[in-house]
Amino acid sequence: MGVLFWIHWKNAVLNYIILKEVAESHGLIIEYNEKLGWSLSRLNDNTKSIVDSMGLNKEAFSLARMDFSNLSAGGKSSTRKYVCPQCGAIIRTSKELKVICGECLVPFELS
Ligand SMILES: [Zn+2]
Secondary structure, three states, X not given: OHHHHHHHHHXXXXXXXXXXXXXXXXXXXXXXXXXXXXXXXXXXXXXXXXXXXXXXXXXXXXOOOOOOOOEOOOOOEOOEEEEOOOOOOEEEEXXXXXXXXXOOOOEOEEO
C-alpha cells in the first residue's frame, strides 16, 4: 500500500514537472490554487505582447448565454404545443397533428 501510494505520488509530481516545463516553454505561467492545484495558467509578458501586437478584436472573445434547450440538432423546435381552446388542456407532440380533445370534442390549436 505504501509503495503504491509512493508510485502514484511520484508519477503525479513527474507529470506536474513535465506539464509545467512544457507550458512555461510555450509562454504560459502556471500558478497554484488551493482547490484546483497547479491548474491556473496565464500568459507571460512576452507572450502577452506578441498577442497584443496581432491586433485581435477582443470583443470576439466575449461569451453570450443563449438558450438552446428547445432546439433539435437541425435547429428547429423539436416539439409542438397544442392547447384545447375550451378546457385549456395542453399536449406536446414531435410532429404536426390534427388532434381532437376527447372531453370537449373540438380540435386542439397549435400554440
Ligand atoms: Zn378540451
